[in-house]
Amino acid sequence: MLFVSLSTYLFAFTLGFGSSGVWWGIVVGGGLGCAVAYVWATIYIRRLKKNLTPSIFHWLVGVYEPLFSLFGIVIIFGF
Template structure:
């Protein structure tokens, strides 16, 4: 999609920006991995009420980290982009990468509910549910929103960025609601 609306530079901006996003979410990935183990132990010990506590606490901790990371990314996007575009050949990409980071930082606070919900499902042995959430988010919501914003509404490269953000946000909200529904069903069956 990016090649079609903006050319190869747009792909370079996206690739560099995604690498930076991966750095930003490393702490959330660490929490996510811990949630899998802790949720598995609680589920295996039949302490189903603790799953909701694990979910809630991990989301709160992740939210604090994500908000801080989002604010730092928003405030220092130009400086962060310039670190990764220091050569003469890539310096012209710095403003675009900074703009990409500004758009993407809006979905950081939505990541913890989605990530921790997927981890809960992995921990309780419902890996296919976690996989379905990821497919729904990345292959359905992100692609549909990127296409709508980029092509249908005609916003081009910026529209694709906002489409990715909107798709990720919706996917994380769906994951959170799915997990809360699972907790209610689990509680009703015990």
């Protein structure tokens, strides 16, 4: 929400795009928020993998991997 609000204000008022700037701000802010969340999650998971002992990490992956695969199929194909 922070990125959307800031980019909407930037596009609509500061750059002078008006109402179309609001929509462009929503698109750009949403994309920026997704990019930041992806980078944060990647770094967080990498640190988590490093700090966990191998046996715990492999157990977690072995238990939850089929579940994630199932949810991935559901999301991709819409079942």
